[in-house]
Amino acid sequence: MQAKKSIHPRLVALLLVLLAAGLAVYVIWRLDTAPRTDNAYIYADTISITPEVSGRIIELNVKNDQLVHQGDVLFQIDPRPFQATLAKAEGSLRALNEQIELAQRSVNAQKYAADAARSNVERARAAAEQAADTLDRMAPLQAPGYVSAEQLDQARTARRSAVAQLQAAVQQSQQATAAISGVEALVAQRAVITAEIALARLNLEYSTVRAPFDGRVLGLTTTAGQFAAAGRPVFTLGDTRHWYVVANFRETELANITPGRRVQLYLLTAPSRRFSGVVESVGHGVFPDDGGSQDAGLPHVARTINWVRVAQRFPVRVLVEQADSSLFRIGASAVAIVNDTH
Incomplete structure (x- = not known):
């Protein structure tokens, strides 16, 4: 048999080089069109559960890492001081209302007295006018002898007496009118006490601390x-309604990453499960590791190599769709792959 011709080694080497170059071009193209990173972690919004009032915790209804639902009672602060404050304010309001009622009766009596005094003034004025008219009629009758001097003197005296009674009635009317008081100051106090009652009820309500949303209890280190x-703050509550993956991509890859872009997500705790997400925002600021003295609240994203110039990474926030709360943990590692189409 004729021996097979062997392939020239140079041809093999050339084919391998061409294959490697083609693979490199494909990888570069793939990375440009569908960037990926394993520099990612799971994130969820958190709040500090902070009571609005001070007091002793008498009931702690949750445990660390427990899932809770919106409206669930997290813990109960001793409500007795707030109940006593509310009862005192309500008692003050009842007493003030009775005081206002009594004061109103007194005011009504004062008004009646002032009306009576004004009536007395009218009667005294009428009597004074009548006495003056009588004197005016009698004075011309003295000369003819129809009226004696004594009768005329009696008429003058009656007029002076009527005038004096009128002056006294006017003074009494003025005093009665001035003595009329009001209940405006008491009514103003009622507004103050009503506000105190509202605040006491609010503080009593605050003594029961409830979950503001569905979440998981984190960092609980206290007890009743x-x-x-x-x-x-007493502990932290993680918002399990929305889960995110914060993926740190190189700045050279950000041109192809825009809000609304679809992303494939994998968790290191469950690498066989694939989750989907949508880019919610792309970071526009990080604190540079090689300069500056203040971070001004900017996120820190460490570079992987510090002896050569490497691309800075920026955080991309991805909203996870249909996240499994039993698998997602804040700070856990993840892998994000941006789809090549929206």
Whole structure:
């Protein structure tokens, strides 16, 4: 038999080089059109569960890492001080209402007295006018002898007496009118006490701390009996309604990553499960590792190599669709692959 001709080694080497070059071109094209990164982590919004009022925790209804639903009671602060404050304010309002009622009766009596005094003034004025008219009629009759001097003196005296009674009635009417008081100041106090009652009821409501949304209890390190101070967090609540993956992509890849772009997501805790997401936002600022003295709240994204110039990474926030809360943990590692189409 004739021996087979062997392939020239140079041809083999050339084919391998061409294959490697083609593969490199494909990888570069693929990375440009569908960037991927394993520099990613799971994220969810969190809040600090902070009581609005201070007091002793008498009931702690949750455990660390427990799932809770919106409206669930997380813990109960001793409500007795707030109940006592509310009862005191309500009692003050009842007493004030009775005081206002009594004061109103007194005001009504004062008004009646002022009306009576004004009536007395009218009667005294009428009597004074009558006495003056009588004197005017009698004075011309003295000369003819129809009226004696004594009768005329009696008429003058009657007129002076009527005038004096009129002056006294006017003074009494003025005093009665001035004595009329009001209940405006008491009514103003009622508005203040009503506001105190509303605040006491609000504080009593605040003594029961409820979950503001569906979430998971994180960082719980206390128990019943602990004194909770207003404005100081007791634990953290993670929002399990929305899960995100924050993927740090190189700045050279950001041109093809825009909001609305579809993303494939994998978790290191469950690499066989694939999740889908949508780019929600692309970072426009990070704190540079090689300069600056203040980060001004910018995220830190460390570079992987520090002895050569490498591309800076920027965070891309991806909203996860149909996330499995049993698998997602805040800070867990993930892999993000941007689809080559929207």
